[in-house]
Amino acid sequence: MTTTFPTTTAARHLLALDWGTSSLRARLMLADGTVLREASSADGILSVPAQGFETVFEQRFGDWLREFPDTVVLAAGMVGSRQGWVEAPYLACPAGFGEMAAGLVWPMPDRRLAFVPGLSTTHDDGAPDVMRGEEVQIFGALDALGADEGVFVLPGTHSKWAHVAQHQVRRFHTFMTGELYALLRRQSILARAMPADDTAPAVAWPAQREAFLAGVQAARDGVLLHKLFSVRARGLFGQLSADAQPDYLSGMLVGEEILEALSLLGTRDPGPIHLVCNADLCDRYRGALAVFGLQGVPAVDHASFRGLLAIAHARALLA
Amino acid sequence: MTTTFPTTTAARHLLALDWGTSSLRARLMLADGTVLREASSADGILSVPAQGFETVFEQRFGDWLREFPDTVVLAAGMVGSRQGWVEAPYLACPAGFGEMAAGLVWPMPDRRLAFVPGLSTTHDDGAPDVMRGEEVQIFGALDALGADEGVFVLPGTHSKWAHVAQHQVRRFHTFMTGELYALLRRQSILARAMPADDTAPAVAWPAQREAFLAGVQAARDGVLLHKLFSVRARGLFGQLSADAQPDYLSGMLVGEEILEALSLLGTRDPGPIHLVCNADLCDRYRGALAVFGLQGVPAVDHASFRGLLAIAHARALLA
Numbered sequence: 001m002t003t004t005f006p007t008t009t010a011a012r013h014l015l016a017l018d019w020g021t022s023s024l025r026a027r028l029m030l031a032d033g034t035v036l037r038e039a040s041s042a043d044g045i046l047s048v049p050a051q052g053f054e055t056v057f058e059q060r061f062g063d064w065l066r067e068f069p070d071t072v073v074l075a076a077g078m079v080g081s082r083q084g085w086v087e088a089p090y091l092a093c094p095a096g097f098g099e100m101a102a103g104l105v106w107p108m109p110d111r112r113l114a115f116v117p118g119l120s121t122t123h124d125d126g127a128p129d130v131m132r133g134e135e136v137q138i139f140g141a142l143d144a145l146g147a148d149e150g151v152f153v154l155p156g157t158h159s160k161w162a163h164v165a166q167h168q169v170r171r172f173h174t175f176m177t178g179e180l181y182a183l184l185r186r187q188s189i190l191a192r193a194m195p196a197d198d199t200a201p202a203v204a205w206p207a208q209r210e211a212f213l214a215g216v217q218a219a220r221d222g223v224l225l226h227k228l229f230s231v232r233a234r235g236l237f238g239q240l241s242a243d244a245q246p247d248y249l250s251g252m253l254v255g256e257e258i259l260e261a262l263s264l265l266g267t268r269d270p271g272p273i274h275l276v277c278n279a280d281l282c283d284r285y286r287g288a289l290a291v292f293g294l295q296g297v298p299a300v301d302h303a304s305f306r307g308l309l310a311i312a313h314a315r316a317l318l319a
Numbered sequence: 320m321t322t323t324f325p326t327t328t329a330a331r332h333l334l335a336l337d338w339g340t341s342s343l344r345a346r347l348m349l350a351d352g353t354v355l356r357e358a359s360s361a362d363g364i365l366s367v368p369a370q371g372f373e374t375v376f377e378q379r380f381g382d383w384l385r386e387f388p389d390t391v392v393l394a395a396g397m398v399g400s401r402q403g404w405v406e407a408p409y410l411a412c413p414a415g416f417g418e419m420a421a422g423l424v425w426p427m428p429d430r431r432l433a434f435v436p437g438l439s440t441t442h443d444d445g446a447p448d449v450m451r452g453e454e455v456q457i458f459g460a461l462d463a464l465g466a467d468e469g470v471f472v473l474p475g476t477h478s479k480w481a482h483v484a485q486h487q488v489r490r491f492h493t494f495m496t497g498e499l500y501a502l503l504r505r506q507s508i509l510a511r512a513m514p515a516d517d518t519a520p521a522v523a524w525p526a527q528r529e530a531f532l533a534g535v536q537a538a539r540d541g542v543l544l545h546k547l548f549s550v551r552a553r554g555l556f557g558q559l560s561a562d563a564q565p566d567y568l569s570g571m572l573v574g575e576e577i578l579e580a581l582s583l584l585g586t587r588d589p590g591p592i593h594l595v596c597n598a599d600l601c602d603r604y605r606g607a608l609a610v611f612g613l614q615g616v617p618a619v620d621h622a623s624f625r626g627l628l629a630i631a632h633a634r635a636l637l638a
Contacts, residue, residue: 120556125537127549128556158508158548174548176507183502188495189477218444222541223579225572229477229493230446237439237447253544260542 010319011112013071015061016308019079020133021046024056027305028064028071031318037064045084053085072112072317074308077133080105080115090120090130096168097139101315116311121171129174133304134160137276138169140307144300145274151265152299154276155254155285157182161261173264175257184228184253185246193235194245205280209287211244215251216258216288224256254288262292274299329638330431332390334380335627338398339452340365343375346624347383347390350637356383364397364404372404391431391636393627396452399424399434409439409449415487416458420634435630440490448493452623453479456595457488459626463619464593470584471618473595474573474604476501480580492583494576503547503572504565512554513564524599528606530563534570535577535607543575573607581611593618 013036018025022044028037043056065071080088088105095103104114118132134154141152148167154160157179162172184190186197218227231249234240240248262268272295275282282298289296300306312318332355337344341363347356362375384390399407407424414422423433437451453473460471467486473479476498481491503509505516537546550568553559559567581587591614594601601617608615619625631637 123549125540126558127537127546128552128558129548130552130555173545174552175544176547177544179507180499180503180544180547183506184499187502187506188498218446221444221582223582224543225494225496225499225575226492226579226583227446228495228499229448230442233447233449233493236449239445239447256544260545263540263542264545 010317011070011072012319013068014309014312014318015064015071015073016305016312017073017075017079018077018133018136018304018308019075019084020044020077024060025304026061027302028068029305029309031313033306033309036068045078045081053079057085070319072114072312074104074114074116074312074317076116076136076304076308080118081132086115088115088117090132091117093119093121093172094165094168094170095119095135096166097310097314099168100135100139100311104311104315112317116308119169119172123171123173129172131160131162131172131174134162134276135169136307136311137303138162138164138307139310140303140305141274141276141299142167143306143310144303147274150272150274151270152274152276153261153285153296155281156277159257161265163265173261175260177253177257181250181253184249190228190231190245190249193232193242195242205283208244208247211240211247212251212254212284213287213291215248215253216255216291217251218248219252219255219259220291222256222259224252227252250284251288254284255291258288258292258294268293270294272297276300276303329636330389330391331638332387333628333631333637334383334390334392335624335631336392336394336398337396337452337455337623337627338394338403339363339396343379344623345380346621347387348624348628350628350632352625352628355387364400364402372398376404389638391433391631393423393433393435393631393636395435395455395623395627399437400451405434407434407436409451410436412438412440412491413487413489414438414454415485416629416633418487419454419458419630423630423634435627438488438491442490442492448491450479450481450491450493453481453595454488455626455630456622457481457483457626458629459622459624460593460595460618461486462625462629463622466593469591469593470589471593471595472580472604472615474600475596478576480584482584492580494579496572496576500569500572503568509547509550509564509568512551512561514561524602527563527566530559530566531570531573531603532606532610534567534572535574535610536570537567538571538574538578539610541575541578543571546571569603570607573603574610577607577611577613587612589613591616595619595622 014029016027024043025040079085086107091103103117106114119135120130138152149165152162159175159177163170275285275296276299286296333348335346343362344359398404405426410422422436425433438454439449457471468484471481478494478496482489594615595618605615
């Protein structure tokens with residue numbers, strides 16, 4: 001693999017790819033962000049065979065690139081991992097637009113296709129931590145907000161809390177909140193007393209808010225491994241209905257995440273927290289943060305595409 | 320269901336049943352504990368159909384009872400739950416031998432067959448907690464030790480920490496340690512970098528001790544939801560071999576359990592901790608407790624059978 005910079009890079013169009021574990025989202029844009037084409041599919045890296053990325057790429061975007069030959073392609077997310085198309089090594093924090101742009105990996109010198117590196121950090125105890133894909137969302141949020149500092153929270157399967165200063169991601173922490181929720185909700189003893197996952201009525205979030213916030217409250221004294229079992233015990237004793245249990249559990253895990261993050265940030269008052277997530281999830285996290293006396297501010301939609309556009313500009317890839 | 324006491328109870332033999340979720344263990348004893356018959360099978364309550372308990376009981380023990388007609392039967396464990404043969408309601412703490420013996424449920428007045436109740440407690444935050452089966456092990460350990468107080472720890476799928484004073488279980492806390500380990504080790508993203516569960520070499524525990532104790536150490540600052548991800552990240556960066564990851568994860572969860580238990584006990588120095596578990600698991604917990612400066616003392620083997628015998632004597636069921 002080479003990182004040789006293509007001889008001709010400047011282009012009029014950007015094809016931004018947010019290619020993750022379970023989905024592929026794409027946007028063809030002009031330099032000013034005007035969207036010309038947009039697509040998404042379930043071609044996440046888990047569903048693409050090891051040698052199949054080139055084929056998927058050609059099938060999905062070949063026509064676009066022939067229609068707009070003056071296009072540069074930036075791909076972010078797990079597509080740049082060891083299990084993806086081309087491995088783009090992790091870039092150590094602190095890292096900003098400049099470092100990200102300089103760290104782009106161009107594996108095929110004759111093509112204007114680059115992979116965005118993920119970020120790594122090292123914690124006080126020597127443990128490394130990694131993100132891949134979220135860094136682009138953070139840069140997109142920074143660009144959209146015109147901000148250069150703050151705490152950015154990206155809830156999800158592996159939630160990230162990133163501390164940004166001077167336009168750089170200084171450090172971040174990962175929390176296995178979403179994955180633990182899915183495991184406990186679907187496969188643990190707690191699941192047995194809950195409605196079946198796929199038959200649960202699609203109750204609007206406001207109706208579930210109370211159970212969720214009670215779970216957040218329950219997490220505030222930090223004994224998660226013990227408190228988890230109380231979901232079952234409260235159910236046995238009629239204190240918590242089956243319908244309310246999933247949200248109570250969700251609140252407990254999100255509350256634990258916030259408690260731990262505050263401990264790791266070393267402050268109870270980190271200022272406004274920029275939430276990068278979809279509206280429903282942001283609403284949950286805003287409610288949970290309020291329990292801790294914190295303000296959660298939803299940051300921006302489509303942060304990945306904004307981030308890739310900003311990185312393209314930082315590298316002067318767009319004419 | 321009736322709890323009418325049989326007209327004739329005093330017998331010369333005790334058939335003690337430890338009938339749990341995944342196994343059935345039985346011992347036919349004389350009043351002095353002499354073992355006449357012993358058996359175990361995989362007829363846990365999960366593998367017995369709702370109306371099938373009578374049939375399994377007759378198949379396994381019909382011959383014994385015909386051979387020793389002067390027998391009283393005590394059944395403990397999940398067989399006495401709502402999903403079992405006959406529900407024996409939870410008995411509220413504090414509870415000692417007397418309360419346990421008085422709380423036996425005799426569903427069939429013409430038969431000398433009783434179900435041992437589980438125990439419940441209510442925590443400071445109003446959450447209930449329950450155990451079913453472990454209480455008999457605690458009473459067995461108390462009987463064997465000739466003790467009437469202490470902290471009793473029963474590691475497992477749902478670990479229990481019980482505070483005993485004046486020969487009574489005063490309160491206890493459950494921790495979902497073992498279940499969380501199994502879920503994370505087999506089904507989470509962490510599992511992907513570990514040896515397959517069923518192909519892992521049966522390495523002797525001493526060889527794995529170092530990774531386990533490193534995990535315990537890592538848990539000491541109480542940010543579990545974050546630290547879990549470090550198992551993967553340390554693997555990615557070559558700090559932790561695939562072989563060492565399961566034990567490191569195990570240590571992290573056991574360390575978190577101890578940290579939380581000390582917080583809930585409200586003391587950093589609860590005195591010697593009586594461990595009720597098999598030798599391998601006790602060895603792990605002793606090592607983990609030592610990291611916290613605590614002394615773990617393995618309590619007794621076959622605690623369930625001893626406990627059922629002690630309860631039978633407390634009720635004067637044995638001639």
